[in-house]
Amino acid sequence: xxxxxxxxxxxxxxxxxxxxxxxxxNATDNPTLLAQNFTIPNYVNVTYTCNAGYQxxxxxxxxxxxxxxxxxxNPEKGSMIAEALWTRPDGIFCEASEQIIM
Numbered sequence: 001x002x003x004x005x006x007x008x009x010x011x012x013x014x015x016x017x018x019x020x021x022x023x024x025x026n027a028t029d030n031p032t033l034l035a036q037n038f039t040i041p042n043y044v045n046v047t048y049t050c051n052a053g054y055q056x057x058x059x060x061x062x063x064x065x066x067x068x069x070x071x072x073x074n075p076e077k078g079s080m081i082a083e084a085l086w087t088r089p090d091g092i093f094c095e096a097s098e099q100i101i102m
Contacts, residue, residue, distance in 0.1 A: 004084040005039040006066035011046055011086055016054040016094035019046045041068045041084045050094035057093040064089050 011019060022045045048062045056062055068082040 004041075004068075004082070006041065006044070006084045006086050008039055012064065012089045014048050014089050014092050014094060016051050017048040017092070018051065019048050021045075022047055039066055039084075041066045046086065048089065048092055048094075050097075053097060054094040055097040057095050058091060061091045064092075 008021070021039070023043060024045065042065070045063050045065045048056075048064075050056055064087045066084055066086055069085045070080045070082050073079040073081040
């Protein structure tokens with residue numbers, strides 16, 4: 001069986017931020033498969049954290065995931081192909097934070 005995964009090298013860059021991969025599992029997961037590669041769609045998130053001197057524009061928006069995106073393979077026959085891709089980091093912005101001078 002072939003399982004397509006998201007490319008770690010293709011994680012979208014967010015200016016002035018670093019990211020961390022976070023795998024989540026549940027009782028129905030295949031632990032052997034996840035141990036081999038944890039960038040399987042629907043099993044991993046990327047959480048962004050702003051660098052020092054920056055803050056998230058929206059503190060509730062700092063996560064993307066790996067998902068299957070389906071595309072027509074042969075529209076006449078209705079067949080589809082699934083590709084594992086990172087969701088877009090739309091709305092994740094790190095802006096300069098105001099520093100309080102004492």
